[in-house]
Amino acid sequence: MKSKSLILTLGMSLLLVLLAACGNAEGSENNGDGEESTKEIMVDGSSTVFPIMEAVAEEYQAANPEARVNIGVSGSGGGFEKFIAGETHISNASRPIKEDEKALLEENGIEYTEIEVALDGLSIVVNKENDWVDQLTVEELTKMWSEDGGVKTWADVREGWPEKEIKFYSPGADSGTFDYFSEVVLGDAQIRQDASLSEDDNVLVQGVTGSLNGISYFGYAYYAENKDNLKVVPIVNSDGEAVTPSQETIQSGEYNPFSRPLFIYVKNEALQNDSVYEFTKYTLENAGEMAKAVGYVAKPESKYEEALQKIDELAGK
Incomplete structure (x- = not known):
């Protein structure tokens, strides 16, 4: 019995050595100086x-x-x-x-x-069925997204827009997009507390596509990938022109201040x-x-x- 136990122990030890060697070979390479x-x-x-x-x-x-x-x-x-x-x-x-x-x-x-x-052109998006938002200014975005902006419905943003409660979807606080948007739009203000935050841009896309009164922002690629299900909002730039993000307007800087x-x-x-x-x-x-x-x-x-x-x-x- 002892010999069988010894053989089993030696066999297991050998197997562990072989597995370690295989794992090392798969996970490393020699840099020429004998170091892996x-x-x-x-x-x-x-x-x-x-x-x-x-x-x-x-x-x-x-x-x-x-x-x-x-x-x-x-x-x-x-x-x-x-x-x-x-x-x-x-x-x-x-x-x-x-x-x-x-x-x-x-x-x-x-x-x-x-x-x-x-x-990239950071893109502001709303639901595809939203037929009242034709453009937004940075000032309006500030009012909408700030905790103390006093906005609850679309009517609070601009006269004539519906009295429907806006649903806000934002990248999470660890996101560079959040930082960029905060710098350009919020300044020293705090983002509104009722905004739903996620580090996953696909979650933001789903939020807006699932809510008629939703609004969000993320990189242009995520809008381009989902443009059949989202509506991108033209933003009034420094020249007073409402500009939609595109390859051309991002490259030229015309889509400001959200080209980055x-x-x-x-x-x-x-x-x-x-x-x-x-x-x-x-x-x-x-x-x-x-x-x-x-x-x-x-x-x-x-x-x-x-x-x-x-x-x-x-x-x-």
């Missing part, structure tokens, strides 16, 4: 940037079957938290990094590179890892095409080339 580095590329952050990076990752993994790209959607703020904690190689953001985030990265000894991958850049932040040290470097390079080579494919606006090709030169220098290529 992960083959998995960790990305997290903005739900607005997600469609671009998801499309890039799918194409990259199709061309590189051994690659594993893990893309999370924690919002711009949540993504930066993971970036600061050393949990990710790349952070997606629909707003520039904040000063306190910069300070925490410096405190942790993390150097990074900011790269603009596309342009989209970013990825890459850890400089991570670019020493061939897997991270190759994926970042592939992203910059294809970001413009993928941005247009999912409904955003590409940057000029020269901007992607400048960024490619920068990552080559950082990677020592």
